[in-house]
Amino acid sequence: MPTGTVAVAVVDGMPMYELSIACEIFGTARPDLADPWYSLRLCAADPGGTSVQGGFQVRTEHGLDALAAADTVVVPALPDHGTEPEPRLVDAVRAAHLAGARMVALCTGAFAFAAAGLLDGRRATTHWLHADALASRYPRVRVDPAVLYVDEGDVLTSAGRSAGLDLCLHLVGVDLGTGAANRLARRLVAPSHRPGGQAQYIETPVPRYDDGLGPVLHWMVENLHAPLTIADVARHAGLSTRTLLRRFHDSTGTTPLRWLHERRLASARELLEATDHSIEDIARRCGMGSAANLRHHFTRNLGTSPTQYRRTFLDA
Numbered sequence: 178m179p180t181g182t183v184a185v186a187v188v189d190g191m192p193m194y195e196l197s198i199a200c201e202i203f204g205t206a207r208p209d210l211a212d213p214w215y216s217l218r219l220c221a222a223d224p225g226g227t228s229v230q231g232g233f234q235v236r237t238e239h240g241l242d243a244l245a246a247a248d249t250v251v252v253p254a255l256p257d258h259g260t261e262p263e264p265r266l267v268d269a270v271r272a273a274h275l276a277g278a279r280m281v282a283l284c285t286g287a288f289a290f291a292a293a294g295l296l297d298g299r300r301a302t303t304h305w306l307h308a309d310a311l312a313s314r315y316p317r318v319r320v321d322p323a324v325l326y327v328d329e330g331d332v333l334t335s336a337g338r339s340a341g342l343d344l345c346l347h348l349v350g351v352d353l354g355t356g357a358a359n360r361l362a363r364r365l366v367a368p369s370h371r372p373g374g375q376a377q378y379i380e381t382p383v384p385r386y387d388d389g390l391g392p393v394l395h396w397m398v399e400n401l402h403a404p405l406t407i408a409d410v411a412r413h414a415g416l417s418t419r420t421l422l423r424r425f426h427d428s429t430g431t432t433p434l435r436w437l438h439e440r441r442l443a444s445a446r447e448l449l450e451a452t453d454h455s456i457e458d459i460a461r462r463c464g465m466g467s468a469a470n471l472r473h474h475f476t477r478n479l480g481t482s483p484t485q486y487r488r489t490f491l492d493a
């Protein structure tokens with residue numbers, strides 16, 4: 178695929194970070210990788226000077242109608258995902274898609290795509306902090322909060338912040354080959370492909386419950402290392418197994434063993450980030466039993482291995 182024209186939508190108040198990713202990848206000529214490189218156009222509802230976060234002024238020479246003439250359209254993160262996207266942006270996005278442009282949303286740019294109907298019936302992602310809001314507001318979108326990006330061919334979406342770089346490098350690989358994408362990534366001092374998904378970045382704090390289950394949940398967390406059963410938890414709570422299951426589901430929306438499993442994974446993540454304990458020792462401490470069992474569940478739930486996770490997050 179030729180590199181072609183990349184039109185980036187610029188919205189007043191837009192975060193600078195994702196916008197800068199698109200400009201760096203597609204707006205800096207690299208004739209040794211491809212000649213010609215991409216042709217970048219910055220487009221705004223009101224061409225001229227558009228103010229973005231951080232006090233920056235972005236010179237935008239094209240209107241949003243220019244999106245429809247581009248080969249690829251990029252919508253970076255929006256300034257406020259809590260409100261409906263700018264109607265002129267939504268209309269321009271819809272028109273560009275109908276014109277056959279490849280549509281790319283970075284972070285909360287997915288909200289503009291969803292408002293335009295581009296994501297109906299499709300799998301998509303956004304920043305994990307806003308995934309529930311996207312799914313709730315646009316129920317026809319199949320939101321996947323665990324991945325770094327989703328490539329649906331003509332419509333692509335990325336998770337939050339740095340995942341925009343992952344998706345843009347992926348596009349370079351699609352257009353110019355993995356060799357070009359790898360060389361570009363090395364120049365940016367970034368991995369050309371990150372293992373796992375954004376599930377490994379989601380915070381998992383222990384929630385508070387004020388319905389009487391708090392003490393037993395605290396006891397479960399304090400005894401993650403022990404081979405707890407439902408009968409053990411019910412006995413500690415002074416409840417029958419049946420009553421425990423009902424109250425647990427009403428309060429947490431899940432089962433005691435599933436809740437315990439999630440807490441064990443969270444504990445393993447904390448130990449990997451903040452200690453130099455061996456994988457085997459961490460598996461025992463968090464109740465996973467063995468390093469092999471921890472690796473299995475870590476890969477299944479987070480898409481990466483404990484060792485790779487530690488390389489990414491271990492405190493310096």
